[in-house]
Amino acid sequence: MFKSIVLPVVAVMGVIASANADEGQWQPHQLPQLKSELKRIGITIPAEKLADLSKHPMSAMVSLGGCSASFVSPDGLIVTNHHCAYGAVQRNATPEHNYIVNGYLAKTRDAELPGGPSTLVYVTEKVENVTDRVLKGLSPSLSGKERHEQVESRIKALIAECESDKAYRCSVPAFHRGGEYYRIRQLMIRDVRLVYAPADSVGNFGGDIDNYEFPRQAGDFSFLRAYVGKDGRPADPSPDNVPYHSKDFLVVSAEGLKNGDPILLAGYPGRTSRYKLPSEIRFARDVDYPAKAASITADLSVIAAATMGNPGYDVRYASVAKSLNNVLKKTQGLMDGFARTDIAAIKDKQDAEFRGWYKQHGKGGSLLSDLDTAIGADMAGSQQEAAWAEATHSDLLKSARTLYRLSLERQKPDAQREAGYQERDLSFIKARLTRLEQSFVPSVDQARWTAALNRYAKVDAKNHPHGLDALLPKADALPGMYKATELADTSKRLAWIGKDPEAFRSSHDPFIQLAVRLQDTGMALENHRKEVDGNLERVIPQYMEAVIAWKKSQGKPVYPDANSTLRVTYGTVAPYTPRDGIIKGPFSTVEGIVQKATNKEPFNAPANLLQAIREKRYGVFKDPVLGTVPVNFLSSADTTGGNSGSAVMNKRGELVGLNFDSTYESITKDWYFDPVITRAIHVDIRYMLWVMKEVDHADNLLKEMTIKYPKK
Structure with a gap:
């Protein structure tokens, strides 16, 4: 019907200049074709650098196998969402030491708690197109089951070949609903420990009532640490293991964002269905x-x-x-x-x-x-x-x-x-x-x-x-x-x-x-x-091959549906109007915590946090426009489940927040992206740092990270 399944995807990338900057969960190798869009919204990192998994900032991104995360120090310190580390918190919680309710902070490395066998860190090191090796030569006379099993057999062979080094976990997911296949090699770190999780009344403030809502004031963040054997290779959990020395880590920027600022977001979105009938x-x-x-x-x-x-x-x-x-x-x-x-x-x-x-x-x-x-x-x-x-x-x-x-x-x-x-x-x-x-x-x-x-x-x-x-x-x-x-x-x-x-x-x-x-x-x-x-x-x-050719003829973007692989999206800090007469965002603030606090779940904020707000102990984390500490903010980034914990970066690639949710009106973006109402919700890095300093006194972690504070 068409000569190639692969080529139209690449060819169409040159005609997307007229596309919405916000839509698209792009594979990193596609980003050089998006230069004009990145430049237009104000991103200063070269697109070629964003496409290289071995270079900053992509080399700092990791998967937790269902959530996203990033390294924030050279010693394997990882930041992700509170709800992504919830299993590790629960694993260590007891009625006597209820870390879910009270939170947990390891002041020393020795005090870091085991995340458990299901808490793993995956570092993507290589992505290669293996479409021909999966699809070439399949007989058209095969039954559906026979065809499926031949494809699976080829995929298993590709994985076995890739996993000759047992330090790696490999996969061969389908893209464009089976039109392309990429082999992905990830370093799998098996010793992951809980470092810090704020109290549930911070990390899950608002609970299910505020879930998918805005404004909200959730401190949805936690820290883990990756450990390896003394030889630097992944090892089973052991007290003899040492922190993993990551090739790269994100610099944290406490300088903040304002309405209209560009953002980059990188992570592992789960599943979308944009091309379904x-x-x-x-x-x-x-x-x-x-x-x-x-x-x-x-x-x-x-x-x-x-x-x-x-x-x-x-x-x-x-x-x-x-x-x-x-x-x-x-x-x-x-x-x-x-x-x-x-x-x-x-x-x-x-x-x-x-x-x-x-x-x-x-x-x-x-x-x-x-x-x-x-x-x-x-x-x-x-x-x-x-x-x-x-x-x-x-x-x-x-x-x-x-x-x-x-x-x-x-x-x-x-x-x-x-x-x-x-x-x-x-x-x-x-x-x-x-x-x-x-x-x-x-x-x-x-x-x-x-x-x-x-x-x-x-x-x-x-x-x-x-x-x-x-x-x-x-x-x-x-x-x-x-x-x-x-x-x-x-x-x-x-x-x-x-x-x-x-x-x-x-x-x-x-x-x-x-x-x-x-x-x-x-x-x-x-x-x-x-x-x-x-x-x-x-x-x-x-x-899909025909759809790609059709969209190419219209100058429209073509990106694969999300499939839990590393993707990059971008957009701007932006409010939205869910219905007539109402404008939401783009920021919520700590004052909203006081307004919502009832001393009952899910609005039972810690007393020392409420006191710090009432005394306005905001320090360097006070936004000069808002006059207070921002908690959550909205952007037009294209996200879905799996993007929880994704690094939200400013135009220079510095960490300014973590993705953790979407607005209620945005949920259908898994099927259809509407730029007018689609908004992702992020926890502002300034609130995270403020809680760490003023509420939980996580000074050891603040010292470990490289933080750029606002100029006085």
């Missing part, structure tokens, strides 16, 4: 999101009821509930956004224009009908998968299924195992199984699963996976299952790793028995997904 939007709007919101709402109610009045249970499920609440509010925001702006209708118009262009410039064939067929199968499969998730909504059952699947996969040569169950994945599986003890109580898990089985029973029978109903336990059988199982004990749970399938089949543990019974049904669902995905992976790249 109108039918996919309507499915999300009318089917997927309402079902998801209802399920999470019900689950949260069960957790609240099951933990109420039980000391320690609330701590165990604090992180679970926090995560669910965040997903719920985002899902509700998406539904409200779809109701406010008919994005499907906007996409209808764009789709009609594209199909008209394609009739003239494409080579015809069955591409568009194949596309619609593949998407229809995807949506139908998604509903069955959602039903399966409800039916198996138990942490113990998930553990049992993981263990049994691992035993089956280990009967195969490593290269032939399913991704996620190879030897390279074993440490992650152990970490998940170990981490369960931090966020699990049998009675709560039982209550959640009982409620989920009741929800599953109400799902339209046509969406029940074939054969599943007959395998599921009745609700009245669950108490006996939880009483008889040994999987709630971490050591006994881990002891199943390495056992052969026959040991599972002969087990009397009710959760192991159920995992064995569910295996065939689960595999049928998984194989169907592979068939669906393989057909999508065949047709979507052809569609």
Whole structure:
């Protein structure tokens, strides 16, 4: 149809001068083609330097595997969001030392606390285009499943080749919905320690009430430190390890920003869906999101009821509930956004224009009908998968299924195992199984699963996976299952790793028995997904290639959807108008904390913080225009989930804040970017430094960082 999938992406970059500066989550190597845009908004760092992962400031950016972060000292000190370090805080919290409530500060390196096996730091060192090695020579006669498995086999080979040095973790994610593949090599640091987290009443001020709202006053920041062996290479946690000497780190600027100033933002955004079709939007709007919101709402109610009045249970499920609440509010925001702006209708118009262009410039064939067929199968499969998730909504059952699947996969040569169950994945599986003890109580898990089985029973029978109903336990059988199982004990749970399938089949543990019974049904669902995905992976790249050519003809920007890889976006500090007569931002201040403080969660600010505000002990952190300390600010940067903790930099590449949220009206930007109302929310570095100095007296960290203070 078109000669190349790769070339149009590169070629189109030269015609984006007319594009909105704010839109786009750009791969670093694309930035040299954005010189005029960067210069226009006032960025002074050369675009070529931003494209080089070995040079400042990109060499200071890291991933936490779900959040973003950056080095701020040569001794492995990392700054990220409070909610990104929440797991490490929770891991070390006890009823006697509740670091969630009170915060934690290590005054010395010896006092830094272990982040746990799931707290990891990834330093991206190399990105290379491997599209040909993944896609070249695939036979058009392959079934969807066969095609998917051949692609996966090639990807696993590319990863194995890259991970010959075990210090590295490699991945080969798809870009442009399967049109391009890049191999990414990351140094994986396994010893990560909690250095400093402010009290929850600072880091999470406003809680779920203020989530996605503005103005807000959240001090959403924390510090971690990366440790390695004495040879400078990643090592398992050990008291003999030493701080990692990062190749680069960000200078912190306390000089501040003002309305209209340019910003750069770098991080690891999770997932966007900017190029999805109108039918996919309507499915999300009318089917997927309402079902998801209802399920999470019900689950949260069960957790609240099951933990109420039980000391320690609330701590165990604090992180679970926090995560669910965040997903719920985002899902509700998406539904409200779809109701406010008919994005499907906007996409209808764009789709009609594209199909008209394609009739003239494409080579015809069955591409568009194949596309619609593949998407229809995807949506139908998604509903069955959602039903399966409800039916198996138990942490113990998930553990049992993981263990049994691992035993089956280990009967195969490593290269032939399913991704996620190879030897390279074993440490992650152990970490998940170990981490369960931090966020699990049998009675709560039982209550959640009982409620989920009741929800599953109400799902339209046509969406029940074939054969599943007959395998599921009745609700009245669950108490006996939880009483008889040994999987709630971490050591006994881990002891199943390495056992052969026959040991599972002969087990009397009710959760192991159920995992064995569910295996065939689960595999049928998984194989169907592979068939669906393989057909999508065949047709979507052809569609995207055509879309890229179409957008190129209009002089519009083309950037890949976010996929948890390193991206750069940029924009300006800017207010917005959510509705008639209201202007929000661009700054909130510490005075807002006093105005909102009620001495009750989630507006229970620490007494010493309130006193410092009332006494106006602002020092060098006072903004000359605002006359006080700014807390949060808005920018027009293009962000999404995963960008939490992303470094917000000024025009010189100095750290001026951390991204942590979006406004409620912006949530639908995952599907459609509207520059008029899309705003990201950042914590201002001046508030962070002020809290560290005036409230928590983190003088050791202030001395460790390189901070540029305002000129007197």
